[in-house]
Amino acid sequence: MKLTVIGTGYVGLVSGVCFALGGHHVICVDKDEEKIKKLKQMESPIYEPGIEELIELNLREERLSFSADLQASVRRSDIIILAVGTPSLPNGEADLTYIEGAAAEIAKAMEGHKIIMTKSTVPVGTNEKISQMISKYTQHSFDIVSAPEFLREGSAIRDTLHPDRIIIGLDNPELEPTMRELHKGFTENVFVTDIRSAEMIKYASNAFLATKISFINEIANICEKVGADVTEVAQGMGMDQRIGSSFLQAGIGYGGSCFPKDTNALIQIAGNVDYEFKLLKSVVEVNKGQRFMIISKLHESLGSLRGSTIGIWGLAFKPNTDDVREAPAREIVEALVAEGATVKLYDPIAATNFRQQYDHPQLRWCNLPEEAAEGSDAVCLLTDWSLLKDIDLHQLAKSMRNGVLIDGRNVYSKEQIEGTGLVYHSVGRPQMGGLSGYSASVAGAV
Numbered sequence: 001m002k003l004t005v006i007g008t009g010y011v012g013l014v015s016g017v018c019f020a021l022g023g024h025h026v027i028c029v030d031k032d033e034e035k036i037k038k039l040k041q042m043e044s045p046i047y048e049p050g051i052e053e054l055i056e057l058n059l060r061e062e063r064l065s066f067s068a069d070l071q072a073s074v075r076r077s078d079i080i081i082l083a084v085g086t087p088s089l090p091n092g093e094a095d096l097t098y099i100e101g102a103a104a105e106i107a108k109a110m111e112g113h114k115i116i117m118t119k120s121t122v123p124v125g126t127n128e129k130i131s132q133m134i135s136k137y138t139q140h141s142f143d144i145v146s147a148p149e150f151l152r153e154g155s156a157i158r159d160t161l162h163p164d165r166i167i168i169g170l171d172n173p174e175l176e177p178t179m180r181e182l183h184k185g186f187t188e189n190v191f192v193t194d195i196r197s198a199e200m201i202k203y204a205s206n207a208f209l210a211t212k213i214s215f216i217n218e219i220a221n222i223c224e225k226v227g228a229d230v231t232e233v234a235q236g237m238g239m240d241q242r243i244g245s246s247f248l249q250a251g252i253g254y255g256g257s258c259f260p261k262d263t264n265a266l267i268q269i270a271g272n273v274d275y276e277f278k279l280l281k282s283v284v285e286v287n288k289g290q291r292f293m294i295i296s297k298l299h300e301s302l303g304s305l306r307g308s309t310i311g312i313w314g315l316a317f318k319p320n321t322d323d324v325r326e327a328p329a330r331e332i333v334e335a336l337v338a339e340g341a342t343v344k345l346y347d348p349i350a351a352t353n354f355r356q357q358y359d360h361p362q363l364r365w366c367n368l369p370e371e372a373a374e375g376s377d378a379v380c381l382l383t384d385w386s387l388l389k390d391i392d393l394h395q396l397a398k399s400m401r402n403g404v405l406i407d408g409r410n411v412y413s414k415e416q417i418e419g420t421g422l423v424y425h426s427v428g429r430p431q432m433g434g435l436s437g438y439s440a441s442v443a444g445a446v
């Protein structure tokens with residue numbers, strides 16, 4: 001089939017590349033000409049493991065091309081896939097400006113029948129609005145399909161090629177065979193439903209996953225007070241198949257371009273029909289507070305942070321991505337700066353993106369985790385990059401001014417910490433190491 005994918009972000013680029021791998025002819029379009037220029041040189045504008053190899057393979061086999069010309073690409077394709085951003089407006093609602101802009105352009109380009117498939121996450125009823133909008137600009141016939149995307153950044157290619165399920169929302173049943181054919185080879189698990197239900201499945205899924213995270217984080221906070229270990233609790237809970245073991249990893253809360261935005265959007269979708277989604281509001285509140293436990297734990301160990309040096313390991317909202325949108329690191333670093341700390345930052349991939357969004361004279365940029373730790377009073381691990389698991393913790397303790405390690409993602413085991421001399425705080429697990437001598441040394445330094 002001939003496809004145009006509009007938007008070469010995390011969803012559009014990965015989908016385009018994977019559809020090309022499935023044997024379709026794909027044009028990936030973006031209005032950002034810099035991105036298109038890079039892509040034509042086989043350079044990915046986003047960091048996603050494996051993407052550049054697949055771009056190269058598909059270009060070589062002439063199934064994939066890149067273009068900034070939306071209208072010409074639409075004319076050459078049968079199926080147009082919308083994968084543009086739907087960021088949050090200040091009131092939490094989804095901003096549909098990019099969707100509307102792209103829809104208008106598609107309509108103006110149409111010279112015959114097209115199938116328009118929405119992969120962007122859009123509020124219930126949006127596909128109907130897209131349909132009305134397109135009808136305003138063209139006399140040609142078209143079909144609308146809602147095909148929400150469930151990939152995760154960092155494992156986007158695997159998630160796309162082997163999804164748990166594919167959701168297809170349509171109101172013209174004749175489209176079903178074409179949609180099954182399009183996704184052939186990815187999974188047999190294709191669930192066909194109406195458009196509004198498909199739109200809702202996307203928000204409900206993200207909201208449910210966010211709820212699991214806030215739930216386990218509250219359990220973690222209680223564990224700390226009653227002397228239980230949340231990793232043991234989560235493991236024991238997860239053995240019940242009705243609960244499942246995934247998304248029960250306690251930590252500093254969820255970030256990223258989707259959970260924060262989509263939970264707020266669903267609260268608004270409910271609010272627009274006079275329904276107060278109380279549970280989801282609490283999930284969001286719990287998540288907002290959770291990241292600041294890093295600051296409380298620093299206070300517990302160090303007292304005032306004025307004049308202290310704090311190392312930060314991890315700026316991305318999760319490992320294996322360069323995405324810093326809504327990363328918990330941002331608010332934590334800002335709070336440390338406001339409290340008068342010098343902050344030494346390290347991230348293997350996301351530092352450039354973070355620095356473009358936030359920089360300050362109190363920040364020091366480091367190329368290695370050891371560099372961020374050296375001479376610091378405390379190190380806070382905010383992203384569970386796998387390379388951090390193998391750090392020599394004995395050496396770490398020796399290189400720091402005060403060996404406080406705050407592990408916001410429960411990366412280290414008790415065995416790894418024992419004997420290092422580190423004062424170790426994690427989330428929902430017992431603290432290890434003493435505080436002796438520390439408070440006195442900070443008091444002396446201030």
Ligand SMILES: NC(=O)C1=CN([C@@H]2O[C@H](COP(=O)(O)OP(=O)(O)OC[C@H]3O[C@@H](n4cnc5c(N)ncnc54)[C@H](O)[C@@H]3O)[C@@H](O)[C@H]2O)C=CC1
Binds near residue numbers: 030121150257
């Ligand atoms: N990032 C993720 O992991 C996931 C995102 N989603 C949803 O997919 C959608 C896209 O998300 P991302 O890929 O993260 O966005 P992104 O912001 O990384 O990429 C969107 C791209 O669309 C381009 N664009 C905007 N308007 C355009 C137009 N008229 N013509 C051509 N290009 C245009 C932008 O220049 C940008 O490159 C959002 O609705 C998001 O909620 C869904 C599942 C996963």
Ligand SMILES: O=C(O)[C@H]1O[C@H](OP(=O)(O)OP(=O)(O)OC[C@H]2O[C@@H](n3ccc(=O)[nH]c3=O)[C@H](O)[C@@H]2O)[C@H](O)[C@@H](O)[C@@H]1O
Binds near residue numbers: 213249
């Ligand atoms: O709609 C979207 O954009 C996507 O949002 C999430 O994917 P993503 O944001 O890429 O990453 P996740 O792996 O879900 O992690 C999100 C956040 O939750 C945190 N998290 C995740 C799992 C967990 O157990 N605990 C936890 O704190 C992560 O650290 C991260 O900050 C969903 O998992 C995808 O299915 C969905 O397609």
